[in-house]
Amino acid sequence: MTNNDFENSAKDKLIKALSDNSTGNAKSLVNSYLSHLRRFRLFLASDGIVEPSAPTQEKYAYRAYTRKKKMDIDVPNPSVDQVEIYLTKWDGLENYHLQEDALNKLFFELCPKNTDVIDVLLKASTLNDFYSTNIFSIYPVAKHICGLDIDVRLMAGDVTLVRDIQYVTIGDTEKNFYSFASKYCSHHNPLDYPIYDSYVDEVLRYFRNRDNFSDFQDGDLKDYVKFKGILIDFRAFYGLDKYNLKQIDQYVWQLGKDYFPKNYGKKKQTKI
Structure with a gap:
């Protein structure tokens, strides 16, 4: 969760785990799991607040949660x-x-x-x-x-x-x-x-x-x-x-x- 290359490393590990343990489309299934990890990472890193100085690679993980209105929406995968x-x-x-x-x-x-x-x-x-x-x-x-x-x-x-x-x-x-x-x-x-x-x-x-x-x-x-x-x-x-x-x-x-x-x-x- 604290890896600086979180997006890539988490996705790679999830795809491998899903490929080994699921008969579904791993690339499709991974997004739902990854979204939950992003939320947990956001909680650990900033308690829901993204600092302006956050590195560019972090912005992708937090971008969907910068406005409270969007945070409350859970659209089906x-x-x-x-x-x-x-x-x-x-x-x-x-x-x-x-x-x-x-x-x-x-x-x-x-x-x-x-x-x-x-x-x-x-x-x-x-x-x-x-x-x-x-x-x-x-x-x-x-x-x-x-x-x-x-x-x-x-x-x-x-x-x-x-x-x-x-x-x-x-x-x-x-x-x-x-x-x-x-x-x-x-x-x-x-x-x-x-x-x-x-x-x-x-x-x-x-x-x-x-x-x-x-x-x-x-x-x-x-x-x-x-x-x-x-x-x-x-x-x-x-x-x-x-x-x-x-x-x-x-x-x-x-x-x-x-x-x-x-x-x-x-x-x-x-x-x-």
């Missing part, structure tokens, strides 16, 4: 069983299915291309309404998208396209519609474009802090190329490679909605 529970739950949400079916018909059948501003306006307006993204002037967004000639890039899964769509000048002000841009691309090509939103952001930061599955900075989640890579790292770290990114997205979003609800009197976002 990602696993195949957990993903199956949430995908089954998703299948039972009739309102989401009907809205998703409507969007699929609009994006795949009625208006699959993005060369006619009227088609783009229909899709952008519907997304804005269904997701409550609060874009108050949708026409400049549609015109911007139409001018980018995006169809070939969408089919190719070009992740840099999200950044090109997200920045729109309305009047004299440049707006950043990052989450909307990820949704617009995702509804054309859901397997290559996972959706970014605040619930997903919360879950990825929580498990980074708890299990150190990645060393990204908070701001990296607002860079779509990095965001997609982080989500892929999350999937690989917890042994969830059998699921595509849309399924991982559905799981993570519901997890965030359950464990990191928004209780500030604001209208909750609807996920499709």
